[in-house]
Amino acid sequence: MARVVVDVMLKPEILDPQGQAIVGACGRLGFEGVTQVRQGKRFEVEIEGELDDARLADVRRLAETLLANPVIEDFELRVE
Template identity: 90%
Template sequence: MARVVVDVMLKPEILDPQGQAIAGACGRLGFTGVSEVRQGKRFEVEVDGEVDDAKLADVRRMAETLLANPVIEDFSLRVE
């Protein structure tokens, strides 16, 4: 059993109102020195057996089609 972590974030050019709301709340709550916050998603995918290149390619295809919207989001994979 191995774990592949898929991080999905909005592309830098896409407005992130959730992140902006958090950054605004930081200021009001007294956390200074925070200039920007962006919110994204993190998926922990447990795959059976070892993660080889074929399995990783499978998870990448899954991320492209199911976990992320490639029009507005970037994603990255890493094995943990």
């Protein structure tokens, strides 16, 4: 069994109101020095059997199709 982590983040040019709200709250709660926060999604995908190139390509396709919106989001795969 193998685990692939898929990190999905908004593209840099896309406004991130959730992240901005968190920065605002940081100021009010006394957390200093926080200049920016970006919020995204993290998926842990568990795969049966060996993680060969074909399976990894499957997970990439899964991320493009189901986990990320390629118009506004970028994603990265990490094998753990």
